[in-house]
Amino acid sequence: MRLARNLYDNLEEYACAALVGVMILCLILQVFMRFVFGSALAWSEELSRFSFLWSVYVGAALAAKRGAHVRITAQFMKLGTRGRLFFRVVCDAIWLGFNIFLVVQSIEVIRDGLDFPETSPTLGIVKAWVEMIIPFGFALMSWRIVERYYTAWRAGTLAGLVNYEEQV
Secondary structure, three states: OHHHHHHHHOHHHHHHHHHHHHHHHHHHHHHHHHHHHOOOOHHHHHHHHHHHHHHHHHHHHHHHHHOOOOOOOHHHOOOOHHHHHHHHHHHHHHHHHHHHHHHHHHHHHHHHHHHOOOEOOOOOOEHHHHHOHHHHHHHHHHHHHHHHHHHHHHHOOHHHHOOHHHOO
8 A cells, every 4th residue: 555655646756757767768779879880770769759758748747746837926926825825726727727628639639540540650659649648647737736735725734835935
C-alpha cells in the first residue's frame, strides 16, 4: 500500500525523470554515432522527439500539482483573502473547462487517427498512440488541480492558495 501511495504521489516526477532520461540517452547515442561512426540512427531522433512530447505534457501536470503554473497575481494584491480566493476559483474553473474541452476534442482527433492510422517513419508506431498523451496530460492536469483544492479544503488551508506573497 505504501508503494502504491508513493507511486501516486510522485507519478509525474518519476514519469518526467524517465522520459527526459530516455530523451537524453537517445540524443547522446545519436551524437556518439555521428561523431564516431559518421552515420546517424533514425529511430533515436524519433524516440527522443516522442519522449520530449510526453515529458512536456506530464510536466504540465506536475506544474499543476505543485501550483507552479505561471499566474499574474499583481491585480489581486489589493484584494483581501476572500476576494483573491474567489478570483482564483473562477480562473481555475475556466482552466478546468478548457482542459476538459481539450480532452474531448483530442479524443475525437485520436479516434480518427486510429480509424485511419498514420505510422511514424522509423519506429512504425501509429502516431495516434503517441498523441494519446494530450488527453491524458490534460486530464491528469485537471485531476491534480481538483486534488489541490480538495487537499487544501480538507486541511483548512484554502487561504494558503492565494497568499501569493508567502509563496515566493
